[in-house]
Amino acid sequence: MNASDRTPADLLRSALAADPARPMVTFYDDATGERVELSVATFANWVAKTANLLQGDLAAEPGDRLALLLPAHWQSAVWLLACSSVGVVAEVRGDPAAADLVVTGPDTLEAARTCRGERIALALRPMGGRFPQPPEGFADYAVEVPGQGDRFAPFAPVDPDAPALTVGDIALSSAQLVARAREDGAALGLGTGSRLLSGRTYDTWDGLSAGLFAPLATGGSVVLCRHLGELGEDGLAQRVESERVTLTV
Numbered sequence: 001m002n003a004s005d006r007t008p009a010d011l012l013r014s015a016l017a018a019d020p021a022r023p024m025v026t027f028y029d030d031a032t033g034e035r036v037e038l039s040v041a042t043f044a045n046w047v048a049k050t051a052n053l054l055q056g057d058l059a060a061e062p063g064d065r066l067a068l069l070l071p072a073h074w075q076s077a078v079w080l081l082a083c084s085s086v087g088v089v090a091e092v093r094g095d096p097a098a099a100d101l102v103v104t105g106p107d108t109l110e111a112a113r114t115c116r117g118e119r120i121a122l123a124l125r126p127m128g129g130r131f132p133q134p135p136e137g138f139a140d141y142a143v144e145v146p147g148q149g150d151r152f153a154p155f156a157p158v159d160p161d162a163p164a165l166t167v168g169d170i171a172l173s174s175a176q177l178v179a180r181a182r183e184d185g186a187a188l189g190l191g192t193g194s195r196l197l198s199g200r201t202y203d204t205w206d207g208l209s210a211g212l213f214a215p216l217a218t219g220g221s222v223v224l225c226r227h228l229g230e231l232g233e234d235g236l237a238q239r240v241e242s243e244r245v246t247l248t249v
Contacts, residue, residue: 121141
């Protein structure tokens, strides 16, 4: 990755320039049997579409706060990078009532209704499927995002030193996030081509780092597993082999 990269969006652009075909996020949900693999190019396309939705249709601006009420999921990773692309502060498990807009999964719809701004709901169905019946008061992400543009350009440059992410009691600017992700990646021994399997949730920095930011910052990729406890030891060993995992957390 480029030493000059100072935002997660910068890291993604560098990854896209280096090798767009390599895996970026491989997602498993061991409660449903779902598997989704996104190359860098495919992941970046989802991020661009989501950033266009965020900046255009939702009128989000740099510094706006987005309550992200999503589990560890490939679409959560997309939203985190879309926020970085626009300059929106991603508040993981943040208070919807205090946020400018909210992005929620199906299990947190009631909490998300306290947001007075724009509300986006994700069904989290296989292959990014839509809700059978859209929840009242929410835009369905799977309906809104396909028509968005495949390229994204922010209306204003993203300030690397502006707030970018809060999770728990941790608040980071984009530059701090990138630096911390690089440090975490080095501590884990990640490098170009590394493949990290993470069963951690996305409600802590350790989970976000292992499940997205550290592999992105070091030229690696992530095998992101939700409900990993459903798999069992033999199943985990088979996955590590089949996915060519180099490190498991």
